[in-house]
Amino acid sequence: MSKEFRNDCVCCDLPCIGDACQYRHVPYLICDDCGTDYEDRLYILDGQEICADCVESNLPQRHNDEYNDTEFLYEGEWLPIDGVLELLPTITIDDMIWEGEY
Numbered sequence: 001m002s003k004e005f006r007n008d009c010v011c012c013d014l015p016c017i018g019d020a021c022q023y024r025h026v027p028y029l030i031c032d033d034c035g036t037d038y039e040d041r042l043y044i045l046d047g048q049e050i051c052a053d054c055v056e057s058n059l060p061q062r063h064n065d066e067y068n069d070t071e072f073l074y075e076g077e078w079l080p081i082d083g084v085l086e087l088l089p090t091i092t093i094d095d096m097i098w099e100g101e102y
Contacts (some may be wrong), residue, residue, distance in 0.1 A: 002029055002030045002031065002032050002042055002048075002049035002091070003027065003028070003029060003030070003091075004027075004028045004030050004037070005025045005026065005027055005028070006025075006026050006028060007023070007024055007025070007026075008023045008026040009021070009023050009024070010023055027093050029041070029042045029049070029091065029092075029093065031049070031050050031051040031054055032048040032049050032050055033048060033050045033051070033054035033057075033058070034050075034051065034053070034054055036051060038051055039093065040092065040093075041090045041091065041092045042090065042091050043055050043085060043088040043089070043090055044088060044089045044090065044091065045058060045059075045088060046058070049091055052081070052085060055072075055081070055084065055085065055088065056072065056081055059072040059073055059074060059084065060072070060073040061073070062078065064078075072084050074087065075087075
């Protein structure tokens with residue numbers, strides 16, 4: 001599971017308002033591959049929700065001498081990592097909120 005809610009209580013000096021507090025149920029996205037938490041987005045690759053670094057490590061790659069850049073094989077095409085990330089479906093914190101999970 002790549003979604004998790006945590007209690008990030010900051011122990012402020014105000015009286016506790018319980019579940020109404022913005023720090024009580026803070027959503028996090030967790031990479032299925034490396035386990036690191038992210039605030040912005042994860043990419044869906046082969047049924048896993050993974051970070052951009054793990055996308056790079058999970059795809060075949062080659063060096064393009066002409067552009068002095070690394071290319072990644074995705075759906076039969078060699079693309080720079082930005083091109084691959086643009087094509088992959090994503091999940092964000094906002095998606096969690098709209099799905100009623102938050």
